[in-house]
Amino acid sequence: MSTAPVQPIPLPADWRDFWSLTKPRVMSLVIFTGLCGLLAAPVSINPVIGFSAILCIAIGAGGAAALNMWWEADLDAKMKRTANRAIPAGRMEPRAARDFGIALSVGSVLVMGLAVGLLAAAILAISIVYYAVIYTIWLKPRTPQNIVIGGGAGAFPPMIGWIAATGDITLMPVLLFAIIFFWTPPHFWALALFVETDYAAAGIPMMPVVAGHRSTRRQILIYAVLLLPIALAPFLLGLTHWLYGLSALLLGAAFLILSLRVATFRTPDNDADMRAEKRLFGFSIIYLFALFAALVADRFILG
Amino acid sequence: MTELDPNTERARIIKGRNRALALVLFGLAVLFFAITIVKRMP
Numbered sequence: 001m002s003t004a005p006v007q008p009i010p011l012p013a014d015w016r017d018f019w020s021l022t023k024p025r026v027m028s029l030v031i032f033t034g035l036c037g038l039l040a041a042p043v044s045i046n047p048v049i050g051f052s053a054i055l056c057i058a059i060g061a062g063g064a065a066a067l068n069m070w071w072e073a074d075l076d077a078k079m080k081r082t083a084n085r086a087i088p089a090g091r092m093e094p095r096a097a098r099d100f101g102i103a104l105s106v107g108s109v110l111v112m113g114l115a116v117g118l119l120a121a122a123i124l125a126i127s128i129v130y131y132a133v134i135y136t137i138w139l140k141p142r143t144p145q146n147i148v149i150g151g152g153a154g155a156f157p158p159m160i161g162w163i164a165a166t167g168d169i170t171l172m173p174v175l176l177f178a179i180i181f182f183w184t185p186p187h188f189w190a191l192a193l194f195v196e197t198d199y200a201a202a203g204i205p206m207m208p209v210v211a212g213h214r215s216t217r218r219q220i221l222i223y224a225v226l227l228l229p230i231a232l233a234p235f236l237l238g239l240t241h242w243l244y245g246l247s248a249l250l251l252g253a254a255f256l257i258l259s260l261r262v263a264t265f266r267t268p269d270n271d272a273d274m275r276a277e278k279r280l281f282g283f284s285i286i287y288l289f290a291l292f293a294a295l296v297a298d299r300f301i302l303g
Numbered sequence: 304m305t306e307l308d309p310n311t312e313r314a315r316i317i318k319g320r321n322r323a324l325a326l327v328l329f330g331l332a333v334l335f336f337a338i339t340i341v342k343r344m345p
Contacts, residue, residue: 011309014316015323048341052334115338 013092020086021069021097022062022104029288030061030157036292037161037176040299045165049116053164056112057157060124063104064153067132070097078202081195101132112164120164127156141203144210147192151184152177158292172239175230179291182227186220186259187284193217193262194274194281217263220280224259228252231291240295241302247294251287258283 034057038050045053069076069085077088086092105128113121131153140146155177162173192199192206193216199206208216229236231252235245258280 009313011313012316012320015320018323046341048334048337052338055334111334115342 017086017092021066023065027058027061031058034157034161036296037158038165039296041162041165043165052115056108057160059104060108060128063101064128064131066101068136071136075202079198116164117167123160144205144207147188148185151181155180175234178230182230185223189216189220190277190281193277221259221263224256240298244294244298251291255287
């Protein structure tokens with residue numbers, strides 16, 4: 001009888017690894033914008049139903065993120081920033097991540113449909129497919145406009161929040177969608193400018209890799225210019241009061257100035273340390289939180 | 304630094320996963336009760 005060497009059985013993935021698959025930091029932004037969409041709607045919603053809606057938005061986003069990590073495990077292994085994620089680091093079977101992602105996605109849509117409404121569930125399902133299939137599998141590896149298209153996925157939560165509260169699609173949730181859609185390219189391209197080497201190593205056609213820094217900076221400015229009137233539109237169209245309008249104006253002006261600094265005033269020094277890009281990236285997160293907080297404050301203080 | 308025994312480590316991970324799953328299921332049960340009550344309200 002031969003004695004074959006015994007293969008050690010791999011350890012199962014820890015619950016923390018499953019948790020990290022949901023991209024909790026991204027989820028916090030999703031929860032915040034979804035909650036703002038829900039609270040800014042001009043109707044009151046039962047707290048249990050409202051909580052269920054936000055939970056479903058968060059779980060749906062987590063499921064889509066898990067599917068994204070499952071699909072991109074090979075790319076993640078090539079990038080320093082993502083090489084220690086559960087799948088590329090070998091702590092989790094790719095199949096487990098895929099099943100986890102599918103379970104979260106299907107579960108969130110079902111609960112949304114049963115507890116909140118069919119329209120909100122349908123939009124949630126579209127947002128998950130949009131992120132996990134259209135963006136992750138189809139367009140991200142094929143076009144440098146991937147971030148522009150991917151921005152659509154991140155733009156759904158406030159729209160779903162609004163629809164969960166009202167049961168209806170009107171101009172306002174479309175504008176909330178548009179704000180995040182136009183905010184995403186300058187936000188991510190600023191990041192891509194200072195982590196470019198990582199994306200290049202993984203072969204992802206990120207704008208700075210394909211079109212170069214000059215073109216990326218110009219496009220950041222174009223989107224920042226477009227974002228200002230879009231963010232102001234809810235006020236200009238009479239859908240909000242002055243508090244939101246003033247906040248959108250001040251925040252948009254600051255966003256535009258920081259984008260201008262990225263697009264112009266280049267010297268060899270600031271090209272090397274990427275200070276302007278890092279500042280724009282940091283501010284873009286504050287911008288979104290502050291703008292949506294102003295939307296909710298406007299609704300609650302001024303009615 | 305002492306190396307962890309794989310069996311002990313496996314037991315620890317499975318225990319953690321079971322606890323997390325139990326917590327999630329309990330949370331879902333409470334949520335479904337709450338949703339049912341709200342939906343049945345006039």
